[in-house]
Amino acid sequence: MSQYWSAVVNGLTPYVPGEQPKIANLVKLNTNEHPYGPSPKAIEAIRAEASDALRLYPDPTSERLRAAIAARHGITPQQVFVGNGSDEVLAHAFLALLKHDRPLRFPDISYSFYPVYCGLYGIEFATVPLDENLAIRPDDYLPTDGQAAGGIVFPNPNAPTGRLLPLAEIERIVAGNPQCVVVIDEAYVDFGGESAIPLTARYPNLLVVQTLSKSRSLAGLRVGFAIGHPDLIEALVRVKDSFNSYPLDRLAIVGAVAAIEDEEYFERTRQAVIRTRGQLVSDLSALGFEVLPSAANFVFATHPTRDAGELAAELRKRAIIVRHFRQPRIDQFLRITVGTDEQCGALIGALREILA
Numbered sequence: 001m002s003q004y005w006s007a008v009v010n011g012l013t014p015y016v017p018g019e020q021p022k023i024a025n026l027v028k029l030n031t032n033e034h035p036y037g038p039s040p041k042a043i044e045a046i047r048a049e050a051s052d053a054l055r056l057y058p059d060p061t062s063e064r065l066r067a068a069i070a071a072r073h074g075i076t077p078q079q080v081f082v083g084n085g086s087d088e089v090l091a092h093a094f095l096a097l098l099k100h101d102r103p104l105r106f107p108d109i110s111y112s113f114y115p116v117y118c119g120l121y122g123i124e125f126a127t128v129p130l131d132e133n134l135a136i137r138p139d140d141y142l143p144t145d146g147q148a149a150g151g152i153v154f155p156n157p158n159a160p161t162g163r164l165l166p167l168a169e170i171e172r173i174v175a176g177n178p179q180c181v182v183v184i185d186e187a188y189v190d191f192g193g194e195s196a197i198p199l200t201a202r203y204p205n206l207l208v209v210q211t212l213s214k215s216r217s218l219a220g221l222r223v224g225f226a227i228g229h230p231d232l233i234e235a236l237v238r239v240k241d242s243f244n245s246y247p248l249d250r251l252a253i254v255g256a257v258a259a260i261e262d263e264e265y266f267e268r269t270r271q272a273v274i275r276t277r278g279q280l281v282s283d284l285s286a287l288g289f290e291v292l293p294s295a296a297n298f299v300f301a302t303h304p305t306r307d308a309g310e311l312a313a314e315l316r317k318r319a320i321i322v323r324h325f326r327q328p329r330i331d332q333f334l335r336i337t338v339g340t341d342e343q344c345g346a347l348i349g350a351l352r353e354i355l356a
């Protein structure tokens with residue numbers, strides 16, 4: 001703490017970023033990045049843009065990118081907002097669209113940034129416990145005794161559990177909360193979920209947020225987007241304009257457009273991750289792990305007799321890193337990113353040795 005800090009900063013805790021340690025031959029299965037590189041067409045587009053053009057500011061409205069996203073999802077660019085990673089899109093949504101005089105609701109086990117944004121903006125929140133199977137119970141998000149929430153947000157599939165809520169349940173939550181905005185964070189939806197984007201045509205209180213960091217393998221480019229009714233998008237644009245009129249740089253815009261248009265590469269690499277996930281789940285199960293059903297590019301697994309923290313530490317000694325959360329209810333789980341077949345093979349080989 002410093003005498004020069006404002007009261008707001010005193011209330012904030014530093015974010016512990018996903019680990020990026022410099023270890024030779026590291027098998028990095030801790031931050032849910034895509035194991036295969038981005039589309040070669042995206043890299044080509046970025047190379048071409050890395051030119052004298054960088055002298056000029058980028059298009060503040062990212063028109064080309066919004067048009068590409070709109071075309072892919074059969075909507076209009078007025079229904080698309082883009083930002084510097086979905087983290088930024090979510091931060092703007094918290095500021096722009098959640099009522100600050102009633103508590104925001106999100107699951108007690110969920111994306112760790114939601115309470116951070118609440119702290120930043122002074123938003124009251126009330127977490128909703130997952131059920132005994134670590135699943136979201138949709139009924140818990142329907143208003144009781146006429147009390148509307150200030151807003152609702154959760155990832156689908158949820159993180160770090162990987163569990164998916166069917167679209168019909170999402171619709172029930174959105175339809176049951178017409179007085180507030182429901183934000184569905186679909187960071188992982190391409191690995192096995194059904195997107196709620198089509199529902200935005202019928203529900204003006206639904207905002208769907210996606211990212212190019214996971215299924216498009218562009219975590220390093222920082223591009224995320226939101227889709228919703230033009231009124232919701234307008235609120236996000238106003239917040240964006242007040243922070244940074246040019247959040248997406250020229251390289252990000254052209255790279256993201258090329259990645260979105262390369263449907264063939266997207267489909268092939270997405271399917272490869274889904275296939276490897278199936279093998280990883282069956283290999284972990286054969287070693288005695290219980291694995292939650294995953295619709296994401298990671299699995300959430302617990303061993304009935306071995307401590308998860310110790311397993312993570314043993315793996316680390318073998319240059320394999322997975323994620324262990326020291327958080328009540330899930331401290332006996334490991335979150336393991338689906339890597340290449342070779343990486344997952346190395347993980348299973350190491351676990352077999354550790355458990356022997």
Ligand code: PMP
Nearest residue numbers: 085086087111155159187211213
């Ligand atoms: N939502 C969820 C649920 C996530 O796990 C992540 C990535 N850690 C994000 C949003 C943010 O992703 P990005 O900012 O890279 O788009």
